[in-house]
Amino acid sequence: MSQGSPFDLLNDLTWSQQEAVTHFQGPLLILAGAGSGKTRVITRRVAWLLQQGVRPSNILAITFTNKAAGEMKQRVDALVPGNRVWISTFHSLGARLLRQYGERIGLNRNFTIYDQDDRNKVVKQSLEAAGLDNVKFTPERIGAAISKAKNQLLTPERYAATGSDFFTNTAAKVYAIYQKKLRDANGMDFDDLLYIPALALRMDEELRAELDARFKFILIDEYQDTNSAQYEIAKRLSIDHRNLCVVGDPDQSIYKWRGSDIRNILDFERDFPDARVITLDKNYRSTPAILRAASALIDHNRQRKKKTLRTDNPDGQPVRVLTFDTGLDEANVLAERIKEAVSAGKIGYRDVAVFVRMNALTRTLESAFVKHAVPFQIVKGLAFFERKENKDVLAYLRLLVNPADNISFLRAVNEPARGIGKVSLDHLQAYAEINQLSLLEAAGRVDKITALKGKARDGLREFHRLMNELRGLVEQPPEDVIRAVLDRSGYRDMLKSSGDDDDIDRLANVEELITSAKQFAGENGDRTIRDFLEQITLASDVDSWDERQDCVSVMTLHAAKGLEFPVVYIVAMEQGIIPGERSLAKAEDVEEERRVAFVGITRAMKELYLCHARLREFRGQTLYAIPSMFLEELPDDVAEVDLSAHGGRSPALDQWRGGSRAATEAWAELGHKQPLPPPIPRTVTTNPDAEGYERGQIVQHEQYGIGTITDVSGYGSLRKMKIRFAVGGERKFIADKVRLKVVTKK
């Protein structure tokens, strides 16, 4: 497509799509069903606005991932070359605004972006500082509460007012300390990147007006997954220039747990009464069979505006539900099937995607694909940068850019070992606290800290000197800085001289970091270490997806949002996995799980396979798995294919339950190389003496199935216990009332 007349931008679009593209001024809500060409509409709309004479710098387009932003940039550029439209994620926008305008509100632009890991560390420190580290709330839980509060634009004080229970009180106290610690360390967590700009836009009218005038046209993709802070930013930037266009699909809202609020899209018309609403419900992606499955499933959600997806695509093969004996079988058979289909020339590896509900499920797939020599990639963004050795090196870099970054200081200071242990660091932290210094500054005054001596003292002095020396390089090309850090910190020598074989790999990894930085800087001459670090931290999982490679893509259902594949497998469609165990208690949470499944199903273009196994190894134990309730909700034309050893009546399994020696042989005969899990006795021990129950025993309950006894207390008729079930979570029972089969003794 060339940059020619408006006609070129529109002639392959439907009437509703054209309407959406050519709506000029005023608020616009596009309700776009799955596969209805929404990316195409946004991209064309940006190009169309440019053709209408809107200046590129007046357009702001928000996407859900950096990858989507990059793709949109490319497509807009192909339509209108050389434009300078601002396309990014909300978080990148926030970071950029804070770097640009932060000084107006007293922020240093060299802030470090703290990821969730860092956040939890600061929360933990804050818990300790508040003397609350003995309470039973985990840093993760408190951190999640703080995150939620920020997403709702609640300051610590206002958050404290939302509840008077013990948890809220504790979290509110910690929140205040946490926020101070963050500011002192010149750190921003993910939520701050939205929270601070949103509050600034609320309070600083001058800034708000300036940015509103700058971003005259705003487009937001995946609007159903925005949170209050993001909504506030969008709204505040659309007061003088009310050209806010949002695109989304309530059925694909899958980030409620992260603070996204489905009401943002449902109430858009209330907030903008004059909004034009355009519905795109024609699907260009999938076969009718796949759409029937998707619709039947999502129809079970009660909190939902009814919507029908239509398509003119030819009917393909039926959607198939595949049943396996075990998760291991599932993985192996998948690998074989994919390999066969590719060998037969029907598809390429790149046409296939395998979706999982949880990252933990990729491991089995990984080994099966390796075993069968099926090329694959696991789409998990930061895996490389999350390796210990790379995190260590990145900590040095972060500390160079931001000397106040105490979290990075604590990580780097004794890596390689400089003889600085926990106790010495406690002394250092106490001194820093009293004198209002960063840890690095305190390390520079180590001679004044009498409690420190010997190796620790020398080590800290040396570390301080090293960081000073390296600081001079901070504006140098990123790869040079990393090289200098490796050389002068002793990190490379440590890896080189160790006898550990793994350290050879670690060395290769940190060297690879140099390559990665070089590549990053090569794309644009003036990129610094700071930009490199920001890019890494704000990367999303899909950003690492390389579609140029001819291989099977394995990813979570969440990462799959926005993508499409000719052939899709969803594995482990089992109760407790999807819907997840923790969602079962609340109907609205199960509805979100259903939307997660819906997102997965609607990624498929031609073939869709929904897989489940009868036994699944999970968290170190093998448990019976019940097929997902969502499978029951599919229409009748879905084909059920039982790929278990004997059509579901496996003698191996029966014998295994009996625990006979023959079971091992039968098992091996079926091609299972793994040893058998512990046998489950066939003899049923109903109602053994209530005193006989012990922690750690695996038991079976008539209604809830297999579970593990997690706690036993009391005696006789007062004896109580807790059992954690594979499905349905933990429940309490009175020992001599409950009917249980003991499956394995401890």
Next chain:
DNA sequence: CTGCTCGGCCTTTTT
């Protein structure tokens, strides 16, 4: 005081 090893604990989804 540091640093290693072992054992117990928990595990959704992610910017």
Next chain:
DNA sequence: GGCCGAGCAG
């Protein structure tokens, strides 16, 4: 399987 804390040796 992976992380954290406890316990122990140097």
